[in-house]
Amino acid sequence: MMAAVSANADAPRPAAPPPEHGKAARRSASWTIAHTADDTDRPSGSQSIQRAFVLLNLVGVLARDRPDGVSLAELTRVSGRPKASVRRVLVALVAEGYVEQDPDTACYRLGLQAGVLGELAGHRAGDLSEVSTDSLIRIADASTDTTFLTVRHGSYGVCTRRQEGPGPIRNYALAVGDRHPLGVGAGSLAVLSALSDENVEAVLTATATTRSHYPGFDDETLRNLVRRSRQAGYALNDGRVIAGSWALGVAVHDAAGRPVAALSVASIAERFDPERRDELAALLQTEAETIHAALTRSQESRPARGQP
Amino acid sequence: MMAAVSANADAPRPAAPPPEHGKAARRSASWTIAHTADDTDRPSGSQSIQRAFVLLNLVGVLARDRPDGVSLAELTRVSGRPKASVRRVLVALVAEGYVEQDPDTACYRLGLQAGVLGELAGHRAGDLSEVSTDSLIRIADASTDTTFLTVRHGSYGVCTRRQEGPGPIRNYALAVGDRHPLGVGAGSLAVLSALSDENVEAVLTATATTRSHYPGFDDETLRNLVRRSRQAGYALNDGRVIAGSWALGVAVHDAAGRPVAALSVASIAERFDPERRDELAALLQTEAETIHAALTRSQESRPARGQP
DNA sequence: GATCAGTGGTCCACAATATGGACCGTTGCG
DNA sequence: CGCAACGGTCCATATTGTGGACCACTGATC
Incomplete structure (x- = not known):
């Protein structure tokens, strides 16, 4: 546990709220999460x-x-x-x-x-979460590690599903509902890396203030990570969010080819030696493709809007 | 389908919104549902x-x-x-x-x-929905009809779960998310009937304005229905909400003995002859008791709030 | 092709609405 | 017995949300 909190974007006042991530105060959460969508947004009457x-x-x-x-x-x-x-x-x-x-x-x-x-929202057929459950289970079983589905929402990524693997290692770095700027975390980084350079820059500026709460995720570092991810064909989070907690992610594309989500697997650093990385990446890529295909199929069968 | 709509309680202006339930206008909904909790509530700054x-x-x-x-x-x-x-x-x-x-x-x-x-809300162990899924399935299978879980929320009942039976008859009178004043519908009436006379009156006054949109559910009728339900040991909706659509409900009590929900079965009028009513009532009562027991158990194991 | 009823979307003067600092009554620790 | 931290309440203030009027567009219908 120990899951992520604070730093509402709308109050730019320094306010000095989080007493750093040092000795976590009370039993409250120790770290940061982005709760609202865009920093850039204009509340305009709401x-x-x-x-x-x-x-x-x-x-x-x-x-x-x-x-x-x-x-x-x-x-x-x-x-x-x-x-x-x-x-x-x-x-x-x-x-x-x-x-x-x-x-x-x-x-x-x-x-x-x-x-x-x-x-009311959940069982929307053809939905991303819906079509990806099987993939998540397969990945979790095959890897024996914890598997996640991260969905893009604006310039942020939201963890919408989490599947425990049968292995003994549990990872509590990410849980359903957690939201981080694109680029923070393996799945999130996979999505970011799949965007165009132009969009990457847009995301970087949009999440700038939020990211100031995430040590070690400045613009330049993220640009490097994106470059590395594109080269490798997968995104690797080598303990940057929580020390010792590594993860590997691959983007999922929707019917229109846009990266809308990512699959990722998390575990301890020791389980990410180069060989295993390649295995995992291949596994994730296969499933990402499966989901993409399913999305494409359900998209095609859309126009028919029958009704009893 | 054709499911329930309109009549926000806060605007007492007549506004003449729903053109009766006659020739349903457009493809919009044809009838009424209560979307907000209490009529009695004081918004007080929100x-x-x-x-x-x-x-x-x-x-x-x-x-x-x-x-x-x-x-x-x-x-x-x-x-x-x-x-x-x-x-x-x-x-x-x-x-x-x-x-x-x-x-x-x-x-x-x-x-x-x-x-x-x-x-985030769903998989709360010991929760009502959680412990009642099995019961719903059993009832749906045994009765071959559509089964519902209605949860009390203030003076209203919300349908939170729905289980299709294997039978050929489908009932679209009630769906997940629908909210009606207590007393409207079988499950809802079962809950109302399980309340004390005092509470029943309180509910009646609280839902008065909302109920004005429900033809045939005036105070006196409801009091009669409550009386009848208590006598029979189950609540019967003999097509009062939608003609020809009958249902039978039984209240579910929480660990403290308060009626917090109801199980109900819906079908066409023909399937509710006296014998079958008794069978269904017995079936529902058994399951209601099962749920009550589960709730009591999970309540007892509460005080221990351990944590790694 | 002009009319009209129906969309979704935008604007902005106005006041009702949400705001939040100050305050109260309890509880539990040292 | 203070003291700190808790949940909860109050109310003068101006910031916030309000909603009637208006625009642009689409597709029937005449």
């Missing part, structure tokens, strides 16, 4: 809504492995917003059923409607 | 957030069986709000990734983050 959803994401991610939920204090700390505001929003979310408050601990976790929304 | 989530629910429900999504026009029509406002909120939702807009049709459907949220 700031409160944006804040509400950022907070909702935060509740989801922070309460992920905590059945009791997240405390108001932690949410205020991590969101960097005044307590009163956070609470007001939380009350609204509770009223809507998207968040529920534990009557005993007074902590917050995702509520009924969150599940309903997932139910 | 009206825009409430509106955003109401709209999000609306997108989810309306786009449910429509891969292309919902048009802006339909959303404005059905939400009863000015187009500009609806659009502004939609843009915000899109920016957050909870809604996506089809680049071709310009229609809106649930987006990436909606699925992620569901993923």
